[in-house]
Amino acid sequence: MKIEEQSTTLKLATGSTRIRRGTFELRLTSMIDMFTILLVFLLKSYSADGQIMTVANDLRLPESISEKQPTVMSVVAVTQEWIVVDGRPIARIDEISSSDILIQPLLRELQRLRSISEGIGELSSQMQGFRGNIAIQGDKEITFDLLKRIMLTCGQVGYNNMNLAVVEKE
């Protein structure tokens, strides 16, 4: 009895090659539409270079129309509270003495970085020595007074090519 039922349904399924009863079709059209839009958007925003410079969470960079891509260099990040050089906290903004226009802890750290990179340059001619490039990642709320003192300090050590990091505007 059971086998007969099965065989009849089997017959139905095999017998109708054009009309498949019991199967159903997925409506994929809208899904394909969505995927196509996603794919185009992602391909547009795809960059093969990867990200050279990363930004801390509490740092909000200003926006700019500049399209120049950053290269590998030391980074001085200036948040509202801290000055950070290559991920190492150097000085609190509140504790910087206002009498001296140079920022002494930053000056010492940059001199150390310079001597390291000069040492690397002496080791081998293929190595990249001291080029005087430095990136400044400033929070958009910092004042020009602080920025000026940081730039002056960088210039004192010999980092003359300063790159102000910004977020690319669409």
Next chain:
Amino acid sequence: MNIKQSIRRKGRGHPRDTDVNLTAVMNIFLILIPFLLLTASFVRIAVLELTLPSLDRAGQQATVQNAQSTVLNILLIKETELQLNSPGLKFDKIAGRTGDYNWSELTAQLQQVKSKFPDSEDIIISPENTILYETIIVIMDQCREAGFPNISISG
């Protein structure tokens, strides 16, 4: 009705209702989209270059190249106004609040300078101590758009 029609048509050798086999497309989408989502970077970082005059040889060459253009354009940034100074030109102060100035006025004034000195590409920005970094970047952008890409900052 529809099915009957299609059967009839198929029988006649004119198939109308053909299904596109989407399996391959779906496969490629399912692989490509997670890959692109993982590698996508939505915040792109760029840099604005500033070069201080230096005492080594590269710096000397730069100053020799720039010697021909001696036009000194100075843009003062204050809390409530902008003041553009250029030799031989007299400009009104540009009013505004902190971070939001009359940009069209600034562009117009910069274009006047550009029409008088077409070769001039240098501008010196001199902000007050209390001006925010964001404002300086916006003004640098305005200057670059107006055709003054060599921007110096003076304290």
